[in-house]
Amino acid sequence: MENGWTEMEVGADGVAVITIVHPPINSLSFQILESLEKNLKEAIERDDVKGIVLAGAAGMLSGGFDIGGLRGIQEGKIVQPETGYLAVDLITGILEGSIKPLVSAINGLAIGGGLEISMACHARISTSTADIGLPELTVGVIPGFGGTQRLPRLVGLPKALEMILMSKIIKGNEAHRLGLVDAIAPPDELLDTARRWALDIAECRRPWIKTLDQSDKLVPIDEARNIFYSARAQARKQSAYNQLPLDCIDVIEEGIVSGSLAGLWKEAHIFQKLIFSAESKNLVHVFFARQEILPIPGINYSGPVPPREINKIAVVGGGQMGSGIVTALILSNFCVILKEIDDNFLQEGLDRVQVNLRSQIEEGKLNPEEFDKTFSLLTGVLDYQSFKDVDMVIEAVSEDVSLKQQIFVELEKNCPSNCVLATATSAIDLNLIGEKTNCPDRIIGAHFFSPAHIMPLLEIVHTPKTSPEIVADLVNVAAKIQKIPVTVGNCTGFAVTRMLFPCTQSALFLVDHGLNIYRIDNAITKFGMQMGPFRLMDSIGFGDAIEVGDQFLQSFPKRCYKSMLIPLMFEDKRTGEATGKGIYIYDDNGEANPDHEIQNYIEKSRNISGTQLDPEIVNLSEKEIVEMLLFPTINEACRILEEGIAAKASHLDIASIMALGFPAFRGGAMFWADSLGAGYIHTKLENWAKKYGNFFEPSSFLAERAAKSLALSAQGSI
Numbered sequence: 001m002e003n004g005w006t007e008m009e010v011g012a013d014g015v016a017v018i019t020i021v022h023p024p025i026n027s028l029s030f031q032i033l034e035s036l037e038k039n040l041k042e043a044i045e046r047d048d049v050k051g052i053v054l055a056g057a058a059g060m061l062s063g064g065f066d067i068g069g070l071r072g073i074q075e076g077k078i079v080q081p082e083t084g085y086l087a088v089d090l091i092t093g094i095l096e097g098s099i100k101p102l103v104s105a106i107n108g109l110a111i112g113g114g115l116e117i118s119m120a121c122h123a124r125i126s127t128s129t130a131d132i133g134l135p136e137l138t139v140g141v142i143p144g145f146g147g148t149q150r151l152p153r154l155v156g157l158p159k160a161l162e163m164i165l166m167s168k169i170i171k172g173n174e175a176h177r178l179g180l181v182d183a184i185a186p187p188d189e190l191l192d193t194a195r196r197w198a199l200d201i202a203e204c205r206r207p208w209i210k211t212l213d214q215s216d217k218l219v220p221i222d223e224a225r226n227i228f229y230s231a232r233a234q235a236r237k238q239s240a241y242n243q244l245p246l247d248c249i250d251v252i253e254e255g256i257v258s259g260s261l262a263g264l265w266k267e268a269h270i271f272q273k274l275i276f277s278a279e280s281k282n283l284v285h286v287f288f289a290r291q292e293i294l295p296i297p298g299i300n301y302s303g304p305v306p307p308r309e310i311n312k313i314a315v316v317g318g319g320q321m322g323s324g325i326v327t328a329l330i331l332s333n334f335c336v337i338l339k340e341i342d343d344n345f346l347q348e349g350l351d352r353v354q355v356n357l358r359s360q361i362e363e364g365k366l367n368p369e370e371f372d373k374t375f376s377l378l379t380g381v382l383d384y385q386s387f388k389d390v391d392m393v394i395e396a397v398s399e400d401v402s403l404k405q406q407i408f409v410e411l412e413k414n415c416p417s418n419c420v421l422a423t424a425t426s427a428i429d430l431n432l433i434g435e436k437t438n439c440p441d442r443i444i445g446a447h448f449f450s451p452a453h454i455m456p457l458l459e460i461v462h463t464p465k466t467s468p469e470i471v472a473d474l475v476n477v478a479a480k481i482q483k484i485p486v487t488v489g490n491c492t493g494f495a496v497t498r499m500l501f502p503c504t505q506s507a508l509f510l511v512d513h514g515l516n517i518y519r520i521d522n523a524i525t526k527f528g529m530q531m532g533p534f535r536l537m538d539s540i541g542f543g544d545a546i547e548v549g550d551q552f553l554q555s556f557p558k559r560c561y562k563s564m565l566i567p568l569m570f571e572d573k574r575t576g577e578a579t580g581k582g583i584y585i586y587d588d589n590g591e592a593n594p595d596h597e598i599q600n601y602i603e604k605s606r607n608i609s610g611t612q613l614d615p616e617i618v619n620l621s622e623k624e625i626v627e628m629l630l631f632p633t634i635n636e637a638c639r640i641l642e643e644g645i646a647a648k649a650s651h652l653d654i655a656s657i658m659a660l661g662f663p664a665f666r667g668g669a670m671f672w673a674d675s676l677g678a679g680y681i682h683t684k685l686e687n688w689a690k691k692y693g694n695f696f697e698p699s700s701f702l703a704e705r706a707a708k709s710l711a712l713s714a715q716g717s718i
């Protein structure tokens with residue numbers, strides 16, 4: 001039974017245990033829900049059953065509604081049940097309304113619909129480490145099994161809003177503290193504890209509680225309205241264009257103001273509507289695109305390559321990137337050596353790591369008692385002596401080709417002959433970096449994104465000579481430090497920086513032709529990008545941006561736009577966020593503010609390149625600005641696919657979301673492009689190329705797909 005089932009066993013104690021069986025995470029398909037309904041009705045009718053326990057097979061309750069089923073409904077392949085059947089009839093009427101007590105046993109995880117069926121039970125017993133939460137917003141819907149009504153009644157309104165709107169997953173222990181679960185039990189005693197609890201309720205030794213009837217955690221209406229007001233303001237601040245959190249708040253509010261039944265019905269109607277929203281289709285695409293990242297395409301394994309045990313890792317360079325990488329590694333218990341060139345730089349690097357660790361404590365991600373133990377995994381050094389037994393080195397110095405070449409010569413000399421030699425460069429061709437060594441099979445790119453201990457993506461770059469074992473080793477480390485590894489081929493800029501570069505260039509082109517510099521970042525952040533190209537350039541720093549720009553100029557001279565704006569500012573020691581002044585000016589709190597002085601640099605840049613103001617560009621609408629920034633990115637992504645640098649369009653979707661801050665609710669850069677159509681993008685680029693030159697010239701990949709009305713994500717040659 002491909003879509004899972006539930007099975008029921010009635011014990012001599014009179015407890016029926018209904019178990020959800022749907023590997024790998026017991027997601028709730030319609031077949032499971034039907035089978036659950038059948039088992040429940042049988043248990044309720046049988047005279048030998050006094051109480052019911054709901055559990056999951058293979059050490060977990062459930063990862064929620066089957067997202068494959070959600071996609072099936074969206075594609076019209078699965079018929080959607082009538083509005084209200086799930087949340088009102090099944091979960092509230094049959095489950096919560098059962099005349100025999102129901103207790104859920106939460107092992108491993110109770111997520112989304114999995115937690116919602118638990119909350120409809122009359123008590124919940126959990127293990128201390130189970131993952132518990134309602135992350136439905138991450139797939140573009142709201143909780144649809146009554147979660148919007150029951151969670152506030154169990155944990156109070158502020159906590160419920162935080163958990164639902166931020167898709168926050170908490171551990172069993174915290175759920176117990178909040179009152180979401182009634183008791184904690186060790187895994188091997190979980191089922192017995194739940195059985196006893198069900199009998200205790202049946203025999204009136206414990207109260208029989210229906211979550212929807214509870215109101216002791218709810219606050220008076222006026223207070224609730226203030227909480228909703230702040231939640232809406234916060235949601236609008238986070239994304240002006242994302243309606244989903246606001247819909248969710250409306251549904252929760254309905255239950256508080258008009259009662260839980262009215263809330264349930266509103267939830268049912270909005271849930272049905274949201275399933276078919278563009279945002280949900282886009283986010284479901286992102287969910288499955290993430291699953292497509294592994295196994296790694298393009299690596300010719302001669303058999304399964306078991307990753308080696310990597311214990312000791314050296315990082316060369318303790319700047320912003322190097323210290324972030326060190327932080328990520330020691331937080332995952334790797335022993336790390338940090339090498340710097342002198343005591344001052346080393347101390348600065350170690351200090352940065354300490355600051356990173358402290359911020360982890362502030363965010364509750366690191367226990368204060370663990371600080372010393374974690375930091376003690378790090379050793380600072382000034383030479384290569386201790387590199388003789390390292391398993392992996394990650395070079396993270398500035399983007400200076402000759403410096404990197406020199407370091408790799410030293411690494412080949414001082415590290416064991418099977419050591420992984422990784423570079424954290426964001427753009428420099430690996431062949432160039434390893435040019436002076438004799439070990440191209442061990443050289444690999446480990447492109448982290450700043451701050452490296454927080455950003456989720458790791459772009460793993462391999463040349464045709466990089467050995468599969470070395471790739472497997474780095475993928476293994478990526479998994480241990482909880483990074484999503486996107487594996488790509490080698491060229492200047494790889495996949496991510498190559499996609500970013502044309503967007504930045506287009507932004508500079510528009511400014512040189514008269515568009516207000518701050519309108520650009522404004523338009524693109526309104527579209528949903530986390531940062532505009534200029535704010536991003538400030539955070540990268542102009543030194544590295546100029547070095548990377550030179551690499552692009554050398555590799556792709558015909559499609560580079562050369563602006564003098566950034567070099568002029570760099571000359572004036574105005575080098576970005578680190579120095580407090582870049583395109584923006586930074587206050588003591590690190591807030592970026594526009595600076596009127598920037599106009600002088602723009603004028604100078606225009607004079608040097610002899611560019612004229614273009615009234616059409618000066619007056620571009622926000623939509624046109626977004627298109628002129630992002631269509632060149634899509635065009636470059638097409639080349640990346642054509643050259644086989646990335647294996648699939650969906651890999652570029654994940655990379656654009658996780659590394660470039662592309663809005664996930666738009667499905668990633670390529671999925672968004674396909675929603676507009678290759679033809680539309682091609683026509684726009686063609687017109688701009690005629691007006692403004694080579695930089696906008698459509699790639700042959702895009703032209704072919706536009707001519708044949710094919711999706712950019714369609715696999716294979718055409």
Ligand SMILES: C[C@H](O)CC(=O)SCCNC(=O)CCNC(=O)[C@H](O)C(C)(C)COP(=O)(O)OP(=O)(O)OC[C@H]1O[C@@H](n2cnc3c(N)ncnc32)[C@H](O)[C@@H]1OP(=O)(O)O
Pocket residue numbers: 024025027028063064065066067068109111112113114116135136138139141142143144145147291
């Ligand atoms: C009505 C309701 O309110 C609506 C809902 O419930 S919507 C769904 C809400 N649930 C979610 O969003 C959970 C999404 N899943 C996750 O966050 C994580 O997969 C998890 C925490 C459950 C498990 O994480 P982890 O152990 O790292 O395993 P992970 O690799 O992600 O997933 C394992 C497999 O389960 C699948 N899977 C996970 N959750 C799934 C789901 N809800 N539906 C279908 N398949 C799911 C994955 O696709 C993957 O499949 P594969 O082995 O074929 O690649």
